[in-house]
Amino acid sequence: xxxxxxxxxxxxxxxxxxxxxxxxxxxxxxxxxxxxxxxxxxxxxxxxxxxxxxxxxxxxxxxxxxxxxxxxxxxxxxxxxxxxxxxxxxxxxxxxxxxxxxxxxxxxxxxxxxxxx
Amino acid sequence: xxxxxxxxxxxxxxxxxxxxxxxxxxxxxxxxxxxxxxxxxxxxxxxxxxxxxxxxxxxxxxxxxxxxxxxxxxxxxxxxxxxxxxxxxxxxxxxxxxxxxxxxxxxxxx
Numbered sequence: 001x002x003x004x005x006x007x008x009x010x011x012x013x014x015x016x017x018x019x020x021x022x023x024x025x026x027x028x029x030x031x032x033x034x035x036x037x038x039x040x041x042x043x044x045x046x047x048x049x050x051x052x053x054x055x056x057x058x059x060x061x062x063x064x065x066x067x068x069x070x071x072x073x074x075x076x077x078x079x080x081x082x083x084x085x086x087x088x089x090x091x092x093x094x095x096x097x098x099x100x101x102x103x104x105x106x107x108x109x110x111x112x113x114x115x116x117x
Numbered sequence: 118x119x120x121x122x123x124x125x126x127x128x129x130x131x132x133x134x135x136x137x138x139x140x141x142x143x144x145x146x147x148x149x150x151x152x153x154x155x156x157x158x159x160x161x162x163x164x165x166x167x168x169x170x171x172x173x174x175x176x177x178x179x180x181x182x183x184x185x186x187x188x189x190x191x192x193x194x195x196x197x198x199x200x201x202x203x204x205x206x207x208x209x210x211x212x213x214x215x216x217x218x219x220x221x222x223x224x225x226x227x
Contacts, residue, residue, distance in 0.1 A: 031213060042119065042204060042219035043159070050213050058214060059119075090158060105149065106206075106215060108158035 002026050006091050006109035013081045013116045021076040021112050023091030031094035032074040033058075033106070034066060036087040043090065049074055081116045088113050118142055120207045122218035129195045129225045137190040137221045139205030148181050148188040149206035149215055159204060162190075195225045 004025045013019055023032065030051050035043040035058075045058030049068040063085060065077045074093075078085060092106040120141040127135050139148060147166050151159040165181035165188060173179075177199075181188045192199055202222050206215040 033214070035217070040125075040219060042122075043206075043217040044119075045214055045216060048214055056213075059216065104208075105161040105164060106151075106159075108160075110158050 004091055004093055004107050004109040006089075006112050008112060009110065010113045011115070013078075013114065015082060015116060017081050018077070018079050019081065019114075020078075021089055021091075021114075023074045023076070023093075023109055024072055025074075025091075025093040025107070026072065027093060027095065027107065028071070029093035029095055029107075030071075031104075032068065033092045033094070034064070034074065034076045035090045035092065036060065037090060037111075038087050046076065046089075083116045086114060086116045119216060120205055120218040122203075122205055122221050124221060125219070126222040127224070129199075129223065131197060131225055131227050132194055133225075135192045135195060135223060137192075137203050137205075137223070138187065139189070139207075139218055140185075140187045141207050143186070143207070145181075145183055145186050145188075145207050147208040148179075149208070150179055150188075150190050151204045151206065151217075152201045153204065153220075154201045162203075192223070195223075197225050197227060199223060200225045 007022045033048040034046040044060045047066040052071040055066045067075045089112045091109040150162040153159040176193045179190045202220045204217045204220045206217045
């Protein structure tokens, strides 16, 4: 049971280059999320999706785009990478553990360490 | 808006207790707690829902006071394995997202 899988695990980019991070989950979860983690700032939500074909902005969406063409996949794109996007990126999917709103938990992937030079 | 966690960091000796606080300026429906070991992904600990409930997970428990928009995580008789960064995440009524605090780094030494 793979859970949430992120690829690649590490990447180094030059300023201005583009790349796509892939997140795949095999748990049939409806909701998926992209977070970035920076020292002292915790996990900040970039974009999220509540179902196939839908996406929405989180706290820090600028400079990123996402797509959810298939339920199991959530892609995060950087069109023109900047040094400020150096970070660890985590994908997560959400299991609804009860019928009460808010009663859910997140499953995280192992993260992608991205450096932009 | 991110919830505020305190303290930012804490160092304990094995067997000591600690409290980590989480507060929000927005009305909360739920509070989540996660722990992240160095170099690993965050792992779910527990969820507390509106209603002022208290939960436990081994020797780790938490409370949620929705009127004060606060939650606290209690770690008793700490073990070396408790070391890591603890995050609180908050959910609001009608929302689909979890917003996390900046984290509290906990280090337990022998």
